[in-house]
Structure formats: C-alpha cells, structure tokens
Amino acid sequence: MPNMPSEVILDExxxxxxxxxxxxxxxxxxxxxxxxxxxxxxxxxxxASQSLVSHQLKVLRKANLVSTRKEGTRVxxxxxxxxxxxxxxxxxxxxxxx
Amino acid sequence: MPNMPSEVILDExxxxxxxxxxxxxxxxxxxxxxxxxxxxxxxxxxxASQSLVSHQLKVLRKANLVSTRKEGTRVxxxxxxxxxxxxxxxxxxxxxxx
DNA sequence: TGCATATATGAAAAACTATTCATATAATAA
DNA sequence: TTATTATATGAATAGTTTTTCATATATGCA
Numbered sequence: 001m002p003n004m005p006s007e008v009i010l011d012e013x014x015x016x017x018x019x020x021x022x023x024x025x026x027x028x029x030x031x032x033x034x035x036x037x038x039x040x041x042x043x044x045x046x047x048a049s050q051s052l053v054s055h056q057l058k059v060l061r062k063a064n065l066v067s068t069r070k071e072g073t074r075v076x077x078x079x080x081x082x083x084x085x086x087x088x089x090x091x092x093x094x095x096x097x098x
Numbered sequence: 099m100p101n102m103p104s105e106v107i108l109d110e111x112x113x114x115x116x117x118x119x120x121x122x123x124x125x126x127x128x129x130x131x132x133x134x135x136x137x138x139x140x141x142x143x144x145x146a147s148q149s150l151v152s153h154q155l156k157v158l159r160k161a162n163l164v165s166t167r168k169e170g171t172r173v174x175x176x177x178x179x180x181x182x183x184x185x186x187x188x189x190x191x192x193x194x195x196x
Numbered sequence: 197t198g199c200a201t202a203t204a205t206g207a208a209a210a211a212c213t214a215t216t217c218a219t220a221t222a223a224t225a226a
Numbered sequence: 227t228t229a230t231t232a233t234a235t236g237a238a239t240a241g242t243t244t245t246t247c248a249t250a251t252a253t254g255c256a
Contacts, residue, residue: 002186004128004143010121012193013186017119022244023112030102039203045102052245054204073202073253083192088100088111090188094181095110120214137233150215152234171223171232 019063020087024048025056033085036069036078117161118185122146123154131183134167134176
C-alpha cells in the first residue's frame with residue numbers, strides 16, 4: 001500500500017499516463033515492442049496517416065519513451081526501455097483478467 | 099515482448115489509462131490505497147473542492163476502479179482491487195527509477 | 197540538377213475533459 | 227417540520243489534445 005507521492009512525482013506520473021493513454025500511441029508502442037521499425041512500417045501496421053503517426057512519434061520522443069536511429073531516408077524507432085513494456089503489460093492484464 | 103492486442107482490448111486499455119492519467123484522480127486513488135475513506139476525508143486529503151472530488155469519484159466508479167459503501171450520510175470509497183495498485187506502482191517506478 | 201521517396205511540422209478544425217458554480221438529493225437530529 | 231451535514235449532479239466554462247491538411251525538409255538516385 002503506497003504512500004501519497006509528492007506533487008512533483010504525481011505530476012510526472014500524470015504526464016506518463018497521459019502519453020500512454022492514446023489509441024494511436026498505444027498501437028505505435030506495440031508495433032515497435034519486439035524490434036525497431038521505420039516510420040513507414042509503423043504507418044502501415046498502425047493503419048493511421050503518415051502525418052498522425054509522425055506527430056505521435058514526436059510526443060513519444062519528447063517523453064523519452066522511444067529512441068531513434070536514422071539510416072538514409074529512413075528513421076527507425078524503438079522503445080526506449082523495458083519500463084514501457086512493463087506498463088503495457090500491467091494495463092493489459094487489468095483489462096483482460098476479469 | 100507482447101503482440102498487438104485487438105482493437106477492443108486497445109480501446110479498453112486506452113480507457114483505463116485515460117482514467118488513471120489525471121492529477122486529481124491519482125491523488126484520490128492514493129488517498130484510499132491503504133483503507134477506505136469517506137468523501138469528506140478524501141476532499142480534505144486531496145485538497146480539491148467537494149464537487150470536483152465527487153465528479154472524479156464518479157469517473158472512477160463508472161470504470162469499476164473503486165467500490166463504495168454507504169453508512170448513514172457518509173459514503174466510503176475503496177480501491178476495487180489490487181490491479182490498480184499494481185498500475186500505480188509501475189508508473190511510480192518508471193518515474194522515479196532513472 | 198531535377199525527381200522521387202521518407203519523414204517532420206505548422207496551423208486549423210474537431211473532439212474531448214477538467215473544473216467551477218449553483219443546486220439537488222439524502223440522511224440525521226432537534 | 228425545519229435545519230444541518232454529506233454527497234451527487236447538470237450546465238457552463240476554460241483549456242487541452244487529437245486529427246487532418248497542406249507543405250517543408252532531407253536523402254538518394256538518374
């Protein structure tokens with residue numbers, strides 16, 4: 001049973017949750033959860049417009065949830081660390097296990 | 099490394115994350131994380147208006163994240179299950195551990 | 197250089213949500 | 227009944243965010 005975190009921590013928690021709580025971004029995170037993918041691959045897998053995916057990748061980048069690597073004209077995105085997967089898993093379990 | 103969930107599951111995940119991703123609701127969830135509390139207790143601990151707390155409790159209720167018990171004029175709220183705490187913990191760790 | 201492809205971005209539109217204010221309901225006590 | 231306390235709620239406001247559209251930038255190739 002956790003204690004009430006400080007306002008600063010709560011703020012950061014709110015921010016992380018906000019970023020995770022979007023349909024398109026959830027799809028993007030799952031799309032790159034096994035291995036890095038290029039933007040066009042992500043666009044295809046997620047089924048959203050190129051512009052939207054690019055905008056949402058920017059949001060994920062700004063929050064340091066993804067890392068990028070440029071190769072020619074392609075940009076490859078990957079999840080920044082395993083915390084993200086842990087979060088996705090907890091949420092997935094809550095939704096499916098009941 | 100998880101697979102892409104179905105649209106329905108993603109939708110439910112988005113919904114749960116949306117509900118968790120609010121400063122006031124986070125505070126409320128922490129306030130009742132150790133034991134049930136009455137609305138007025140929550141109002142005091144969270145430091146928000148009675149109206150706002152009541153509105154947000156309704157959101158949490160609708161999502162089945164809290165349970166309620168009425169006793170006289172008081173209504174006591176508690177977390178519905180431990181999944182919620184697991185979620186809070188994962189987010190807390192992500193925010194503090196780096 | 198000019199052309200094609202990949203990605204990013206600014207601005208506007210559309211949709212949504214938190215918060216406040218005023219008020220309603222419910223229970224209890226005098 | 228009237229008054230008081232606890233909680234809930236409808237409506238409006240204020241602020242934010244997602245999505246689209248048009249366009250810009252960057253890279254590679256002919």
